[in-house]
Amino acid sequence: MAERVGIVIEKLDSNRVLVKLFERSGCSDCALASLCSLGKAEGETVEALGTDLAPGDKVKVTEGEGKLILFAFLLFIVPLMFFVLGYVIFKNFINGELFPVLLGFGLMIIYFLILGLFEKRVKNNFLIPRAYKIH
DSSP states (O other): OEEEEEEEEEEEETTEEEEEEOOOOSGGGOTTTTTOTTOSOTTOEEEEEOSSOOTTOEEEEEEOHHHHHHHHIIIIIHHHHHHHHHHHHHHHHSSSSHHHHHHHHHHHHHHHHHHHHTHHHHIIIIISOEEEEOO
16 A cells, blocks of 8 residues: 655645645555556645545545556556457457457447546546545
8 A cells, every 4th residue: 555644735625635745655666656646756745535634734645556456457458358349249240350440449439438427436436545644
């Protein structure tokens, strides 16, 4: 689990805060650093979910690797599966290679459009880290 320590600088709404991050450790060794919102440099801010937090609170900001891996799966593997599935299904009905490939890409594009409709929910569930007050 990726963890960073920071301080709440602003309360955005009832369950979201803006946190200024302190030192980072281990981010350079992590393969998922490019997807992780905690991979930012020291002093940068990150939006986090957390209740009962106020400006000035010292917090631990966490982001589970499992959620990042699941997000990467939804973003890279599932579209590839849609493409292959579309190609295999349409190859049985259409002779030639061009149209099954194009229809496979079409299914992949439809998947990305559906994923785009749920972008906010996906980001909230997978990409926004959680902040917990430390004493």
